[in-house]
Amino acid sequence: MPAPLRNPFLCPGVFSFTLLLSINSLFFHSCYSIDEQGQALLAWKNSLNTSTDALNSWNPFDSSPCKWFGVHCNSNGNIIEINLKGVDLQGLLPSNFQPLNSLKSLILSSANLTGGIPKAFGDYLELTLIDLSDNSLSGEIPEEICRLRKLQTLSLNANFLEGAIPSDIGNLSSLVYLTLFDNQLSGEIPKSIGALRGLQIFRAGGNKNVKGELPREIGNCTKLVVLGLAETSISGSLPSSIGMLKRIQTIAIYATLLSGAIPEAIGDCSELQNLYLYQNSISGPIPRRIGELKKLQSLLLWQNSMVGAIPDELGSCTEITVIDLSENLLTGSIPRSFGNLLKLEELQLSVNQLSGTLPVEITNCTALTHLEVDNNGISGEIPAGIGNLRSLTLFFAWQNNMTGKIPESLSECENLQALDLSYNNLFGSIPKQIFGLQNLTKLLILRNELSGFIPPDIGNCTNLYRLRLNGNRLGGTIPSEIEKLKSLNFIDLSNNLLVGGIPPSVSGCENLEFLDLHSNGITGSVPDTLPKSLQYVDVSDNRLTGPLTHSIGSLIELTKLNLAKNQLSGGIPAEILGCSKLQLLNLGDNGFSGEIPKELGQIPSLEISLNLSCNQFSGKIPSQFSDLSKLGVLDISHNKLEGSIDVLANLQNLIFLNVSYNHFSGALPNTPFFRKLPLSDLASNQGLYISGGVSAPADDLRAWSTH
Template structure:
């Protein structure tokens, strides 16, 4: 305490720099029954000077209030002061924060250190996560840089987070989700926080949210679960999309700003008593609150919503007339109806919106070379004028709708999983000489056969492999067989009577009931003249084996010792001539 008294100018009233007798009675000092200092309150005393490192030896300190002074120099380490609950250091001229400053503050509930503009740039340390009882963290205008650490699951009691006027970058941490934060101030970052704010609707305790002057993007989410929200500041960002109707009618909302963004659609109409600041710029279709957009404009904005409302469409799709020079859109000769939408090679993510079906005169739709996922909407088959649909080079999945034969559907290259969910579109034959990646007018890619089913490269490779292995096996077995006397092997019944392989099944062998299929059936597939050509069937593969008509014998050579061994891997059974 003598060190602290000597470091401050002027010396606090009633303090001594030479005598520690009665320091528990110094102004602003409280002690416990053992004369351990538990609180120091020197707020707003006009003090200057530096804080001594010996403050860290006050092991029972619970509260330290030094805000609103002129203190300079480095902050002393408070590490491992396990009893410390409150720290108020704001509005001073401190110059640096030591490494480990936040470590071991296991009882900390309030940390306020804002308005220290002379601090060297510092990042929020994850050591603070040890303060599981933290209720308030206030460090606005304190020269913080870097990202907001993803550690908020460690603070179940946190209600107030104020980090305004710093140089924070990056997105909102996922651990904000479901937190109990009520007052969130992240406004006026030097470079700006970025990304979406989709995590905020899960924070149902929110009452005041200040996000102005950042670089947040994407649509404004639905805050309807935040029943206590009364103050929402969203101005000066990069928000896109349509302002949610649920927010404009949200009960309890008193104050909101959203100007200087890239919002589209109609201007939101708020109830009486809500203070609305919309004095700046946006990309609304009309100027009057509550007036709906033109139906075609509404449809195109819904389509943009499927892509996540990209900024390029917000900047270019302005006004209330889609046929008055909107890029990526072509209209008929009367400039009234959209007939072409060409959004290829725009690097869009998201999905293909079913709203395309509302453009009933659409003839051409190009969405190629993006990063779209999900299915091709079935609603597109309702477009009776559609003749060209190009969705190649995306990541689409699911069934291919059954488009009319007049539709030229291009789905490849790309989309390796498209069609995996079921049948393709309507049939058609490929133009002669066309590329293997082209499509038919009916939407069936070339390289298909047998009713439109694509021949798998794996099946082709499997057929070739089995033929080669079979040829080698036949040769080896034939050489071995020649060394044996004819007649050692018993004759089998006629292949066509159904008894050739059935004993293995009838005996209840598990190998034939586990779905392996190899031993399911070996039977004659003779032609009408009952020639000596027999077949081995395994799955969808059929291999013919020429045999002598009058001498057909079957040998199972090197059969495993148990049926389980037999079924543990692929085996090939041959019909042996002889």
């Protein structure tokens, strides 16, 4: 009888073989269980150079990719969305997604992708959204992409794409959102853009080589909400068809080559909130119909060539918050109707040809933070009610013809940070209340007719950074309270009638870099305790006396020192060498005496000018002066210096030299510079003679000999 069948699981050898076969079979089945969609994704993943963990869930042993990171499927298991936004993929776009025939949304923005957009993208006919923005994609936008009739969003911005916008872009009949900005695209905007009747967002700015006129067909995109073509080479005029865009909210076509006038039809854009047309060559007047834009919030037309008056109708745009019409050729007066703009925060009318007064009605604009009317021909007084503008942070009215006094009510603008009323005809004293403005950082009222004193209240203005009151008729002394201005960086009180000394308390201005007090009646000596932060000091044309303090060497940041036209005496302290960054030194027209210290020749940064003229210096020019190789101007005239001037022969950068009215002797250096030197710059040095041994007074020096 036949042997009984043995149970294979009771046989160790057979059991092991069977188990191994089962495992291998299971492994084999798992390797090939993923569907075609998953295989396409895995093939793309394997082509990437990414080291990110984000794709770790893309497991070839899964039967479906529907649970993979960034993958979304419908109820039938078909992939409808891939979203890998922000994943560092480091590779090329996929060109093998044909199995993903239900794909509707492909989001691969900010994924560090390179290379071109595959033509195969035109085969993914179910796509409604493509977002490839913020990568490093290059090449052209393939025409094939225009086959995607269901596409609603195409975002290709912030790449390096080149070439023209596809001429068949109008075939994307479902397109709502088109962003192509910040690439390297060129050519004209296709007229077929007008076929995109559902388009709401069109942004192609930041493509410097996109050129030509904005096609009038753009008016057919009647659902357009945002039109952005800034920083391109778009030229010509805005088409009147722009008025057909009844839903448009933002038009941004700034920094282009636009010219011509803004069409009156702009008044038909009833939903318009933001009109940005600055930095163009737009001419003509501001359309009166702009007053019909009741929802307008921002009007930026600065740096154009617009002419005519600012229309009164603009005062009807009561939602407006920003108006910038600066740097145009506008004339007439500021409309009183602006007083209706209660939400207005910024009014910038600088650099025009406006006249008339600053209207009282402007003080109704209590939301104003910036009021800039400088560089015009505005006359009259600053409205007394200016203090109503409690939110005002910046008020520029410089370079006008304004008269009257500075209103005390300005002190009620408690948020004011910058005030510039320079180059006007303002008179009277500076209201002391202004110095109670705790937020004020810049106060500039130079070149007016102000009188009176600088009040001690200036010490209350503790955040003041820049103070310019030069070119007025201010008298009295510099208040010692200036020491409280710890933030002060720049102070110019020159060309006034100030008297008294430089207060030692100025040392408290520990951040002061610029000090200009020239052309006053200041007396006393140069303080021992000037701030070590100083870079520029000009106290020339005053009545300073005494020696130059030895502590001058502690000003290690000093680059320019001008003490000319005073009554200073004594010698130049050797400590001047400590001013190792000094580029300009002017000690002319004083009573300095003694020898010129050798240390001056050891300041290598001395390159702009050294003026020691009209003093009582004696002795020889220090040999160290030969090291001043960068020096451009040297004036040592009208002193009692003697000896040779050979030490100056090697100063190759000199463009001006005056050694006249001294006691120099010896041969003049035979160099091209000295040959061209005017005789007046050598005059009254009886011992100087021409190279070659011909003795002659310097007054009679003639052309150089050739031997």
